[in-house]
Amino acid sequence: MAVLAPFVDAVGGSQVRSRRRTGGPSAVLFPEDEYDQMQVERILKSLEDGSVPSAASDIEELMRSLLQAAGNHRGGGALRARPLAAHLEQNPEFLTETLPFMASVARHLRDLFPQGLPHLSPSNSATHLRRIQVYALLSASFFGIIPHGQRDLLSDWGNLRLNALDMHHRGFFERAPKFQALLAYFGAMHKRMGSCWMQMLERNDFSEAKCPSTCLCQEGRTLDIAPVDEKISFYLHTPEPTTFTGPKGEQVSRDKVDVDEMITQPIPLTKLVVQLDGDITKSDGNLQVDFADQFVGGLAMFRDHVAQEELLFTLRPEMLAVMLITAALKDHEAIVIKEGCHWSVHGRTPVDHMGRRETTVVAIDALELKHDRQRQYTTKNLKREILKAALGFQGDPFEDTLPGTRAGVATGKWGCEIFGGNTQLKTLLQWISSSGCGRDMYFMGFNDKRLAGMEKKLSEIGKRFPTTKDLFDAIVRCIEQTGGRPSREWSLWDSLLKLEPTTSH
Structure with a gap:
């Protein structure tokens, strides 16, 4: 063989x-x-x-x-x-x-x-491929x-x-x-x-290669690296403490990702911005969320429809290589791809000191709920989604070794359209996750006019429930008010704005 x-x-x-x-x-x-x-x-x-x-x-x-x-x-x-x-x-x-x-x-x-x-x-958490x-x-x-x-x-x-x-x-x-x-x-x-x-x-x-060219680094420096040798990095995040190895053997360690800590400790909510005309695929500099299914890659095609993941992988074909090195994601796994650039602008995006261009895509698969939407409201599955998003929002393990602030999260209706999730719920769960990871969140609306007024409501919710613990507890209370089985017409955001806060800070 x-x-x-x-x-x-x-x-x-x-x-x-x-x-x-x-x-x-x-x-x-x-x-x-x-x-x-x-x-x-x-x-x-x-x-x-x-x-x-x-x-x-x-x-x-x-x-x-x-x-x-x-x-x-x-x-x-x-x-x-x-x-x-x-x-x-x-x-x-x-x-x-x-x-x-x-x-x-x-x-x-x-x-x-x-x-x-x-x-x-888990025993090989990073793979770095030359272009x-x-x-x-x-x-x-x-x-x-x-x-x-x-x-x-x-x-x-x-x-x-x-x-x-x-x-x-x-x-x-x-x-x-x-x-x-x-x-x-x-x-x-x-x-x-x-x-x-x-x-x-x-x-x-x-x-x-022996044919180096000069690239501009995001720090303003230059780096001599051959085009064939620019790196594309693939990372697997799990909840356990992990040591990642970089393209040149450098190492960085990450602590345990603890969902219970995120929902029981009063971690302040980070900034949440709604961009009605925002586009995740044009948000270089932020973590770009791939609305994946278990099989990351976007080749499961629909004749008359291109899902969000398919769009990301169409614009950045190099990311397709992940399909050769990744099994179906488990509930406690997420994939991060660093450097899979848009083919039409490749060469213009700055590189970091590791020779990677400044694009980071995080693949996280939400629960599939088409046949049982009520499953998403159990505490177990609320925690599952928070953990899944938080693993993806860990981003590039080497980010904190570079100059500058932490990248934000560019996301949207994760797990909603095809997967059948509740948009209002999924937005808040992602907010808890991004806050637990210390990242601002940018909700990209893709020109969906139905989202007008969304940022104002979320701002009011954030004022009433200003920490991850406050918000999670409030979500659970609102779900319990429905007997644990919210109707399709139920508005979580309206319920939260009517709920009496019981702050813990």
Whole structure:
């Protein structure tokens, strides 16, 4: 079995399992069969050398051939890539220039990942990838050569409940906004990293590049770093005290995240600002909340709808790499992605002293309540949501080592629309979480006129219940007044404004 793990030499399947057991699971980046690997290599080398398709039918056939060679083709009818193929047929420059570059980078996955690609886990709370590594993963996913059956291939680790970075069978290549953004990313990064990559090929050295460029740091300093070596960081937050390792081996420790402390101690509520025309995706400098589900990544597509998470990952395709290293989130887990920049403004955002650009996305999955909305009102689930948000709002573990104030939280109707949560309740629970983390909260309205007057009401609520303990206790009292089963017409905010405060400060 050819599986990337924390060793370089290729070994048999049983040996891989025995060595793998001493550490943690790693993403399977190659087909199991050696002959299949050779077939994939042959096709990619042909593309790299300039033998590219031009007609839509030939593009589809290329995709089918790669999927078959990698063992990912499902058969049973037309490939779900016709809109992509038709678009590429009208874009010969991409086919003749960018596609060969993608094939070249994807062909060198082994060279770029000599130590494998370990999953995020409580024992591996941080993963830092070079930009060229992420480009290789996304190119390989575009070509369909990374095995889709990760769950089965890693079954020795139990039921990991893994997602699949499958762009071919889940509608991704049928959605023009999605695949066009991805193609724009591939083209922009080709122009930015192409010369560095050529030097790496010439030297046959895929470690740190020897073609540094000067980037402006957010502190006003400059930093010499090659475009291929800018870092994208992925962090897993759990409630337990955690020590995170940075891109260069530096370490920082974080205390326990205690939801009971947040709701029993009189922690002052932080500032809450409502921006009716606000857009989370345009809030660089703040933590941008990804309204995730358990499977982070946004590829579970709806034909006529783009959910908020899908929008974030469409604008920042590099974040899709998280799907290869993350199992389904548990109630006590959150993911933070540092540096997944918008493809259209990449290169203009300042970097920090670790070589990461100033974008931080936090993935937190709310309770799914479509079939039982009353579940959200139990004290257990109130605490679940506060903890989940607070874990995400921990943000970049290295933030406090940098100059400046703590970032705010840019959020909105988390867990409300598709998941069926109560917007008024979820807003207040997020406010408790952001206050417990010492961060201001910015509620982005996305031009929803129904939210007019929201900030005034929340300001009044904050004056009546000025601490996290006061607000949580008041929420519980209001729910109890309904017998624990609020109706759909019930207004939590109005109930709070009628409730007599019993302050504890």
